[in-house]
Amino acid sequence: MENLTEIRWHGRGGQGAKTAALLLADAAMGEGKFVQAFPEYGPERMGAPVQSFNRLSEKPISLHCSVTSPSVVVVLDPSLINTVDVTKGLPEDGALLFNTPLSPEEMREKIGLSGKRIFTVDASSIALKTIGRDIPNTPMLGALAKATGLLDFDRMIHDTRAKLSKKFASRPEVIEGNVKAIETAYDEVKGEE
Amino acid sequence: MGKKFVAKTGNETMAEAMRQINPDVVAAYPITPATEIVQIFAQFVADGVVNTEFVATESEHSAMSACIGAAAAGARVMTSTSSQGLALMWEMLYIAAGLRLPIVMPEVNRTLSSPINIHCDHSDTMGARDVGWIQIFSENVQEAYDNLIQAVVIAEEAKLPIMVTTDGFIISHGMESMEMIPDKEVTDFIGEYKPAYSVLDVDNPFTVGAIDFTDYYFEHKRAQIEAMSEAKKIIPQVQQRFGERFGRKYAAIEEYRLSDAEVAILVLGSTAGTAKVVIDELREKGHPVGMLKLRVFRPFPFEEIVRALSSVKVLAVLDRSDGVAGIGGPVFSEVRSAMYELDIRPRIVNYVYGLGGRNIDLALIQSVFTDLEKIAKTGKAEKMVSYLGVRE
Known part of the structure; x- marks a missing residue:
């Protein structure tokens, strides 16, 4: 399908991989895209490897099969690389975005990968600094916007603020923390030279 | 995009449609992957955004039994289930149909045990293909929503219960772009329910669920069968009215x-x-x-x-x-x-x-x-x- 982007999120149960996919769908829809977001359901338990998926397109999406060859893979927990093949189905020009303090070059060496594009951002540290908890999915959205160009940054900041304003009207620090997390990750995400 | 799209899962969509339908009674028991539908709806009840009498039952058999009682009393009634839950409703499904009660049920398609599995196939509702309920399948979240709103009118005009199905997890838990109809327009489209009979109408007493042996059972069954054939005419009429009003056209x-x-x-x-x-x-x-x-x-x-x-x-x-x-x-x-x-x-x-x-x-x-x-x-x-x- 033309104009179709498929994304796979890897995380651990309880880490917010499902929420990340839902947030991305919401953000992309705010830009007028057609969206899908769905998790992979198995025996859910805290800490177990989980996946979730997105489809984004300029046109209505009718596909209802699994995502098997995503063009973008986002890894919320870098320790997953020891147990899960996060590159599975990713084409040669596909992009991998890791939540890690390592540089893309260090990450490439660590997983022994040749080809494909690697991006890294220390989303956990950013989340701790800005939101006060290790919830990497919000900053990962900012990093994803920069690394892939899939989302419009200004629009995303505007939408995030608008959305959180309703829920956290009495706690403006939550809203600003999340906005700051996205901004910082957008600025700090690193690609390869 | 000129239209106003929102991103919702199938279950969220079904719960929103139920909120807009605002049924008199909902009696239900939770089961994966349909649980969220009634869970979200129960929040609407708790928040007072609907006027529904919510009955939390101890099993699906009881849920359908409560629906039958409420529908016989003349209420607009809904419930929701899936898989083993539908299986446990079995004998009551036949009774709802035989009593010609227009109960509306979003059903999330999930396979049946054993082996135990929570995922999608159509075994549950296909097993219920001869129970006398109208069954409409949905390709996506939008269709599920549209089908459920039409289902209220179809059931009440056909005087038959109806299930609208969504594929478990694929649609029930998959978030997609969809367009909701404004609350007021849903209210106008479904209209007020005026039951032909109500056991609460003491001026016009009638009997529900009476013994019906060799003398008349066959005639009553024949009338029920005729009602299902008649539904073939009612469904396209409702679909046409829906299409004219909201721009999305459907057929059998x-x-x-x-x-x-x-x-x-x-x-x-x-x-x-x-x-x-x-x-x-x-x-x-x-x-x-x-x-x-x-x-x-x-x-x-x-x-x-x-x-x-x-x-x-x-x-x-x-x-x-x-x-x-x-x-x-x-x-x-x-x-x-x-x-x-x-x-x-x-x-x-x-x-x-x-x-x-x-x-x-x-x-x-x-x-x-x-x-x-x-x-x-x-x-x-x-x-x-x-x-x-x-x-x-």
């Missing part, structure tokens, strides 16, 4: 690039969306392929099916359940039987797929079309029933 079947197709598949539910992508790709390469999407399964629209498939050379019926009868899936048996009407019939084969949630991807659907083209060319089908995407 959807024909996709079928008019000049030489080989075709017949599909229900979410797989139809995936198949459309395969068909578009094959059409671009010059293959005359098409699809019939069966939306209304009960009443069975055999006239429309026969008309739409009369010029097809080879047809594959894709069943997401097996009758475990040694002759493939239930939709296959019924479609094959309907097509016997024609003097010149297509070759018809069956593919059972996706049991227990097994993924059905583009390549698998494409392999079916490859088989069908081979059958069209050679005139020979190696197998009548095949199992798609299984290790054997």
Whole structure:
């Protein structure tokens, strides 16, 4: 399908991989895209490897099969690389975005990968600094916007603020923390030279 | 995008539709993957945004029993379930239909145990195909929402209970772009429910659930059967009114690039969306392929099916359940039987797929079309029933 982007999120149960996919769908829809977001359901338990998926397109999406060859893979927990093949189905020009303090070059060496594009951002540290908890999915959205160009940054900041304003009207620090997390990750995400 | 889209899962959508319908009574018991529907709706009840009397029961059998009592009292009644829950409702499903009570139920398609599995196939509602309920399948979140709103009107006009199904997890937990109808317009479309009879109407007493032996049982059953046939006229009328009002047109079947197709598949539910992508790709390469999407399964629209498939050379019926009868899936048996009407019939084969949630991807659907083209060319089908995407 033309104009179709498929994304796979890897995380651990309880880490917010499902929420990340839902947030991305919401953000992309705010830009007028057609969206899908769905998790992979198995025996859910805290800490177990989980996946979730997105489809984004300029046109209505009718596909209802699994995502098997995503063009973008986002890894919320870098320790997953020891147990899960996060590159599975990713084409040669596909992009991998890791939540890690390592540089893309260090990450490439660590997983022994040749080809494909690697991006890294220390989303956990950013989340701790800005939101006060290790919830990497919000900053990962900012990093994803920069690394892939899939989302419009200004629009995303505007939408995030608008959305959180309703829920956290009495706690403006939550809203600003999340906005700051996205901004910082957008600025700090690193690609390869 | 001129339209106002929102991103919602199938379950969220069904709960929102229930909020807009604002039924008098909802009695339910939770079961994966349908739990969220009533869970979200229960929050609407707690928040006072609906006027519904919510009855939390101790089982699905009790939930359907409470629905039957409330509907007999003249209330607009809804519930929701899936899989084992539907199975536990079994005897009460027949009673709801026999008493001609227009209960509306979003049903999330999930397989049945054993082996235990929470994922999608159509075994649950296919097992309930003879219980006397209208059954409408949904391809996507939008269709599920639209079907549920139409279902209220269809049930009340046909005086029959109705289930609107969504594929478990694929639609129930999949978030998609969809368009909601403003609350007020839903209220106007479904109108006020005026039951023909109510046990609470003491000025006009009547009997519900009386003994009905050899003297009149057959006549009452015959009337119920007639009501299901009559629903074949009511459903298109409601669909037309819905289309005129909200711009989305529906029919008992959807024909996709079928008019000049030489080989075709017949599909229900979410797989139809995936198949459309395969068909578009094959059409671009010059293959005359098409699809019939069966939306209304009960009443069975055999006239429309026969008309739409009369010029097809080879047809594959894709069943997401097996009758475990040694002759493939239930939709296959019924479609094959309907097509016997024609003097010149297509070759018809069956593919059972996706049991227990097994993924059905583009390549698998494409392999079916490859088989069908081979059958069209050679005139020979190696197998009548095949199992798609299984290790054997």
